[in-house]
Amino acid sequence: MTETMKTTQPIVEMAKxxxxxxxxxxxxxxxxxxxxxxxxxxxxxxETHDGHDQVLIFVEGEGKAxxxxxxxxVKAGDLSFVPSGEFHNFVNTGSGMxxxxxxxAPPEHEAGTEHTTKAEADADPSEH
Numbered sequence: 849m850t851e852t853m854k855t856t857q858p859i860v861e862m863a864k865x866x867x868x869x870x871x872x873x874x875x876x877x878x879x880x881x882x883x884x885x886x887x888x889x890x891x892x893x894x895e896t897h898d899g900h901d902q903v904l905i906f907v908e909g910e911g912k913a914x915x916x917x918x919x920x921x922v923k924a925g926d927l928s929f930v931p932s933g934e935f936h937n938f939v940n941t942g943s944g945m946x947x948x949x950x951x952x953a954p955p956e957h958e959a960g961t962e963h964t965t966k967a968e969a970d971a972d973p974s975e976h
Contacts, residue, residue, distance in 0.1 A: 863949040869965050872950075879892045880955035886911070886938065886946040893970070894937040897952070902930040904950045910942030923944075 859881070862873065866883040873881045886892060886909075894914075904913075907927045913922045915929075915936045922928060922938070930936045940946035 860907050863905075866947060867945065869968065875955050877883070877954075879951055879953045880951050882952070884948050884950060886940040886948075888940055888943060890946075891937055891939040894935065896933060896935050897930070898933050900952050900954060901932050902950060902952050903968075904928045904930070904938065904948050906946065906948045909940060909944055909946035910951050911946045912939045912941050914938075915973050 857873070859971050863883050867885050868883070869885060871883040873883055874913075884892065884904075888895075904927065906924055906928075908924050911922045913920045913928045913936070916934050920928075921941075928938070938946070938948075
């Protein structure tokens with residue numbers, strides 16, 4: 849998928865149709881929109897983004913959010929907010945994929961980034 853600068857997109861449909869671990873949809877100067885699909889038992893991976901706030905909106909599946917010291921269940925329709933500098937991880941605890949779209953402000957990944965799996969994302973030197 850190539851990035852687009854269309855100002856309106858069916859993001860929930862796009863997130864539900866996505867099977868890639870990470871797919872950057874749109875990158876602006878101040879914000880970025882990314883689709884994610886986490887397989888059963890998988891996780892985004894414990895991380896901290898310094899200088900980036902992140903919002904995750906879940907569209908399918910069930911999981912567990914850990915943001916700082918707080919752990920919460922997440923499901924379709926939930927939103928998680930991760931402030932800059934806060935340790936976080938999201939784990940798929942359900943059956944089937946945990947699908948979501950996320951926004952980083954400012955952008956976190958290179959424009960056009962696509963990773964089919966977490967292993968591919970972890971191996972990408974531009975992600976570290």
